[in-house]
Every structure is written in structure tokens, then in C-alpha cells.
Amino acid sequence: ETGVTQTPRHLVMGMTNKKSLKCEQHLGHNAMYWYKQSAKKPLELMFVYSLEERVENNSVPSRFSPECPNSSHLFLHLHTLQPEDSALYLCASSQDIPRSYSVEPQHFGDGTRLSIL
Amino acid sequence: DAKTTQPPSMDCAEGRAANLPCNHSTISGNEYVYWYRQIHSQGPQYIIHGLKNNETNEMASLIITEDRKSSTLILPHATLRDTAVYYCIVIRGSGGATNKLIFGTGTLLAVQP
Numbered sequence: 001e002t003g004v005t006q007t008p009r010h011l012v013m014g015m016t017n018k019k020s021l022k023c024e025q026h027l028g029h030n031a032m033y034w035y036k037q038s039a040k041k042p043l044e045l046m047f048v049y050s051l052e053e054r055v056e057n058n059s060v061p062s063r064f065s066p067e068c069p070n071s072s073h074l075f076l077h078l079h080t081l082q083p084e085d086s087a088l089y090l091c092a093s094s095q096d097i098p099r100s101y102s103v104e105p106q107h108f109g110d111g112t113r114l115s116i117l
Numbered sequence: 118d119a120k121t122t123q124p125p126s127m128d129c130a131e132g133r134a135a136n137l138p139c140n141h142s143t144i145s146g147n148e149y150v151y152w153y154r155q156i157h158s159q160g161p162q163y164i165i166h167g168l169k170n171n172e173t174n175e176m177a178s179l180i181i182t183e184d185r186k187s188s189t190l191i192l193p194h195a196t197l198r199d200t201a202v203y204y205c206i207v208i209r210g211s212g213g214a215t216n217k218l219i220f221g222t223g224t225l226l227a228v229q230p
Binding site: 107 | 147158161163166210217219220221222
């Protein structure tokens with residue numbers, strides 16, 4: 001139990017569908033992240049939210065739309081995805097300390113395995 | 118952030134210590150060394166981190182050389198459940214912005230019975 005829960009664990013969708021991935025953290029953290037892990041490739045950072053504001057968008061296509069309604073919840077809205085978007089999508093959280101050069105650990109969920117037909 | 122080099126795979130006998138090396142020869146003074154692992158079908162799990170001094174926690178020990186150009190993660194008594202990909206990551210504190218982990222390909226540690 002990592003304190004970060006992702007749902008659903010598995011998702012199969014067609015290219016024209018719209019679906020959402022959900023992440024919830026119970027650690028009291030103030031920063032949340034979306035990562036993508038494709039087969040045989042390293043994890044790639046997609047989005048970062050700190051204090052509910054998006055602070056990083058790593059050139060992610062607009063068919064992926066994140067939403068962070070509060071510091072405990074993070075969503076990834078999906079629409080008109082492509083087959084190459086099939087991957088493991090991981091959520092993480094950490095405690096962001098303003099004006100500090102310390103680096104706090106990120107805690108990950110177990111991911112949503114997404115398959116695009 | 119400094120680049121890291123790790124062997125692609127290692128074997129370890131169950132019950133023995135697993136020593137996983139990491140080279141980070143371009144590390145700068147304010148960069149931390151972090152270790153994560155990813156067990157099959159799970160998300161990455163934080164293990165330990167350090168800046169200059171050696172560190173130990175309930176999972177592992179981290180030994181950082183005096184010049185900080187390399188480090189070793191030690192699992193003192195490896196079990197089959199320690200079979201995973203281990204990632205060594207060097208990351209700079211970003212002065213209040215969120216820290217950005219850059220994962221490489223890591224070391225696949227296979228613990229043998």
C-alpha cells in the first residue's frame with residue numbers, strides 16, 4: 001500500500017472513446033504527477049501539478065488533458081487516442097517545499113494499463 | 118541533472134547481499150542520488166536517497182564515494198521479492214519547484230533461489 005491509488009487498473013478503449021484515469025493520494029502531499037511508461041522505454045514525465053496548479057507540461061499531445069481539482073485528486077482525461085498511446089500510466093505524489101533546495105521522494109501508484117484498439 | 122550509468126542486469130543469490138553500482142561522474146554539489154525500484158506490474162517504489170553521507174534505512178544502505186562520482190545500493194539480505202528493476206537517479210533540488218525524476222533503463226536484479 002503506497003498511499004497512492006489509481007483507478008481503473010486496466011482500461012481497453014477504442015480510438016474514438018473518451019475516458020478518464022483517476023488518481024487519489026492519502027499522504028497529505030501537495031504535488032502530483034502523471035508519467036507514461038511504454039513497453040521497453042523509460043518512464044516519461046507528462047504533467048506536474050503543485051498546489052493544484054500545472055507547473056509542467058512536457059509537450060504532451062492535447063488528446064491528454066489533466067485536471068487537478070484539489071491536492072488529493074488528479075485526473076487524466078483521454079479522447080481520440082492513438083494505438084501508440086497504449087502504455088502504463090503512473091501517478092505519483094510528493095511534498096513540494098517552496099523555497100527549499102531539498103528533494104522529497106515521489107510515491108507512485110501501481111498505474112493504469114491502457115490498451116487502445 | 119547529471120547522467121547515470123548502471124549495468125543492465127545482475128544476479129544475486131537469495132540471502133546474500135546485493136550490491137548495485139551506479140556511476141554519476143558529472144554530479145554537481147547540490148545534486149542528490151536517489152534510488153527507486155520497480156517490481157513487475159507495479160509502480161516505482163522509493164528506496165533511499167543521499168547527498169554526501171552514507172545513508173541506511175529499513176530497506177537498504179546507500180554508499181556514496183567521497184568524490185561523489187559513484188554510489189552503491191546495498192540490499193543486505195536479498196529475497197526473491199527483491200527481484201526488480203533498480204533505478205539510480207541524480208536530481209537537483211529546484212528551489213521550490215517540483216522535482217523532476219528522469220528515469221533511465223536501470224539494472225534488472227534477479228534474485229536466484
